[in-house]
Amino acid sequence: MEKEVKDESFGLAEEEQAFEQSSEIERSKIGIMRAFVEREDPSSKDVDDYMLRRFLRARDLDIEKASNMFLKYLSWKRSFLPNGGSISLSEIPNELAQNKLFMQGLDKKGRPIVVVFGNRHKPSKSSLEEFKRFVVFTLDKICSRMPPGKEKFVAIGDLEGWGYTNSDIRGYLGALSILQDCYPERLGRLFIVHAPYVFMTAWKMVYPFIDSNTKKKISFVESKKLRSTLLAEIDESQLPEIYGGKLPLVPIQEV
Numbered sequence: 001m002e003k004e005v006k007d008e009s010f011g012l013a014e015e016e017q018a019f020e021q022s023s024e025i026e027r028s029k030i031g032i033m034r035a036f037v038e039r040e041d042p043s044s045k046d047v048d049d050y051m052l053r054r055f056l057r058a059r060d061l062d063i064e065k066a067s068n069m070f071l072k073y074l075s076w077k078r079s080f081l082p083n084g085g086s087i088s089l090s091e092i093p094n095e096l097a098q099n100k101l102f103m104q105g106l107d108k109k110g111r112p113i114v115v116v117f118g119n120r121h122k123p124s125k126s127s128l129e130e131f132k133r134f135v136v137f138t139l140d141k142i143c144s145r146m147p148p149g150k151e152k153f154v155a156i157g158d159l160e161g162w163g164y165t166n167s168d169i170r171g172y173l174g175a176l177s178i179l180q181d182c183y184p185e186r187l188g189r190l191f192i193v194h195a196p197y198v199f200m201t202a203w204k205m206v207y208p209f210i211d212s213n214t215k216k217k218i219s220f221v222e223s224k225k226l227r228s229t230l231l232a233e234i235d236e237s238q239l240p241e242i243y244g245g246k247l248p249l250v251p252i253q254e255v
Helices: 002-020 024-040 042-046 049-058 063-080 093-097 128-144 169-182 199-209 223-233
Strands: 101-106 112-117 153-158 187-193 218-221
Touching: 024 042, 024 049, 024 063, 042 063, 049 063, 063 169, 093 128, 101 128, 112 128, 128 169, 169 199, 187 223, 218 223
Parallel strands: 112 153, 153 187, 187 218
Antiparallel strands: 101 112
């Protein structure tokens, strides 16, 4: 019991230290933003300053834009999760059956690592709405497993074997919108690996909808440089086995 208290205190200290790293300007703007959004939507009182800071950073510290973005997020959440809860496994059976998304290990900055296999995404075996629920389920699961003081995750998008049957422009855009508009500043890095030439057709359609902040976090990795690129960011002990590391893949629903 004593150890649990110490661990919890250490986690809180890390979070406080991380917040102290915010600039005076950021902290001032968070206060102004909070006063505005709480006046517009009283439920804003339930969120912490870290969330408001993520929305602020996503809009380059523009209080008005960040506030509008945040209020739209609250409205979306009420409609998408009317009971205020979370997505249950029973709501995404077809997506889970595809066994396409995994989470294990931490990168050198202490951020959780997610691996997704593009060739296992089968839009014909699910629906757009179920896929969106799966995206929210996944992001909520990742966020709930963030180490103390961390806010972002790293993703490896493995496209080996990806083909036209996996292409899902509506799904990609839907997932992108949820990530950027509702979970801003959560993605730390995205490594796209084993991308076949045919994928670039879909990429060119999605790319214009990716905001500038997100674009900076995306890297296409050449196969011959894959291991060295990943090891520069992830210790071998934390790297998935399929990329020459030590950790087995763990399905997101089992994390």
